[in-house]
Amino acid sequence: MSHAIEIEGLRYRAGSFELKDVDLHVPTGSIYGFLGPNGSGKTTTMRLVLGLLRPLAGRITVLGNRLPEDGPRMLARVGYVPEQPHLDSTLTVRELITFQAAFYPTWDRPVAEDLLRRFELDEHKLFARLSKGQKAKLMILLALAQCGELLVLDEPTDGLDPVVRRDILTALLEYVSQRKATIFISSHLVHELERFCDWVAVMDDGRVVTEVPMEKLKQGTKRLVVSGAPPPERLGETPFVVLSRERVNGATERWIVGNWEPDMTSYFERVGASLVDVIDLDLEDGFVELLRSFRAARA
Amino acid sequence: MFDGIDARSPVPLYAQIAERVRLAIATGALGTAAALPSVRQLATELRVNPATVVQAYRDLETQGFVEIRHGAGTFVRELAPGRRARERSHHATALVRKLLADARRMGVSLAEVQKAIEDEVGVRTP
Numbered sequence: 023m024s025h026a027i028e029i030e031g032l033r034y035r036a037g038s039f040e041l042k043d044v045d046l047h048v049p050t051g052s053i054y055g056f057l058g059p060n061g062s063g064k065t066t067t068m069r070l071v072l073g074l075l076r077p078l079a080g081r082i083t084v085l086g087n088r089l090p091e092d093g094p095r096m097l098a099r100v101g102y103v104p105e106q107p108h109l110d111s112t113l114t115v116r117e118l119i120t121f122q123a124a125f126y127p128t129w130d131r132p133v134a135e136d137l138l139r140r141f142e143l144d145e146h147k148l149f150a151r152l153s154k155g156q157k158a159k160l161m162i163l164l165a166l167a168q169c170g171e172l173l174v175l176d177e178p179t180d181g182l183d184p185v186v187r188r189d190i191l192t193a194l195l196e197y198v199s200q201r202k203a204t205i206f207i208s209s210h211l212v213h214e215l216e217r218f219c220d221w222v223a224v225m226d227d228g229r230v231v232t233e234v235p236m237e238k239l240k241q242g243t244k245r246l247v248v249s250g251a252p253p254p255e256r257l258g259e260t261p262f263v264v265l266s267r268e269r270v271n272g273a274t275e276r277w278i279v280g281n282w283e284p285d286m287t288s289y290f291e292r293v294g295a296s297l298v299d300v301i302d303l304d305l306e307d308g309f310v311e312l313l314r315s316f317r318a319a320r321a
Numbered sequence: 322m323f324d325g326i327d328a329r330s331p332v333p334l335y336a337q338i339a340e341r342v343r344l345a346i347a348t349g350a351l352g353t354a355a356a357l358p359s360v361r362q363l364a365t366e367l368r369v370n371p372a373t374v375v376q377a378y379r380d381l382e383t384q385g386f387v388e389i390r391h392g393a394g395t396f397v398r399e400l401a402p403g404r405r406a407r408e409r410s411h412h413a414t415a416l417v418r419k420l421l422a423d424a425r426r427m428g429v430s431l432a433e434v435q436k437a438i439e440d441e442v443g444v445r446t447p
Contacts, residue, residue, distance in 0.1 A: 053370050192365045199361040199371035217328040218370040241331050299426065304329035 032080030058225035101165030155186035347408035
């Protein structure tokens with residue numbers, strides 16, 4: 023499998039914040055969701071991917087270009103939407119589009135005009151006077167009209183109203199259905215990512231908690247209701263990963279497990295326990311449980 | 322046809338989409354030679370990954386329900402007689418299995434479920 027972004031052993035430090043041995047592999051053509059609490063290092067990782075920050079150690083390859091040497095060549099093929107707009111607020115929408123277009127030989131004017139119309143942006147309006155939603159739409163327009171093979175989107179829809187979010191998602195999904203581009207997107211809107219990401223990575227405190235195909239994460243993470251299980255010290259080896267276990271009442275416990283497969287139910291008979299129920303978790307539950315067990319293991 | 326596609330369900334989205342199409346074919350909502358929505362259209366409408374729609378359509382093609390004509394679109398194939406009825410009965414079985422699993426989870430007995438069905442339908446089973 024080829025990767026649009028490959029990160030190995032990445033380290034970075036700024037003040038007390040640190041990225042520690044980050045490894046990420048974003049498959050070409052995937053929509054890759056980047057999850058993590060505020061301050062976990064998502065934005066910093068994205069800025070490193072774009073060559074905007076220099077790592078202390080590690081290897082970053084983007085669209086086959088090694089950073090930092092090939093940075094400029096890479097940037098011509100990557101659309102970036104930062105968390106905070108970085109545009110000159112004294113220019114109008116039209117001026118910003120003209121300005122941005124000048125940097126990219128691949129600029130697609132019809133795409134820009136089409137999005138301008140569909141996003142109902144007033145081309146004469148100053149950037150400073152745009153609403154939050156209009157600013158977000160303009161940022162997306164600029165990233166898409168550039169026709170990059172990779173889009174790096176840092177929380178592009180967080181904090182926006184549902185109508186604007188839907189307009190932006192529609193534009194993104196149309197873009198990938200026409201061009202086979204790769205999207206590397208961070209967001210706190212887990213249910214939104216759940217609909218269209220094929221891969222997810224979870225970060226916490228500057229480390230990668232997990233990197234996994236969405237389907238595997240969702241099908242492999244379950245809440246089990248178990249009765250009569252041996253205590254943790256006598257549990258021995260389990261065919262799945264026990265992320266947490268807590269007593270509900272009497273001999274009944276609630277377990278959160280990873281890497282679960284349907285045929286693992288027989289394990290409980292072997293250890294003399296009984297499996298009362300297997301409950302599916304959605305991405306948000308799975309994400310929260312993963313973080314909780316990751317933190318507990320490090321505490 | 323695609324109302325209530327649930328991204329939070331553990332059933333993958335491509336499987337949910339394929340199932341909706343099979344059901345529409347089985348009930349006749351989609352007749353022979355009917356066109357399915359384009360990948361781009363359905364992906365944006367459902368806000369899912371275009372690759373998810375492609376996978377659903379490919380699975381439907383493998384199962385013999387549709388034909389993908391490159392550049393033209395995806396169309397419902399002519400089905401062998403009885404295939405629609407078989408597909409409907411397959412869905413009926415799936416519905417009952419889900420009902421029974423839910424009942425077990427909620428602690429409702431089989432006899433109670435059976436009585437409720439009889440009351441709703443107005444027919445007693447022997």
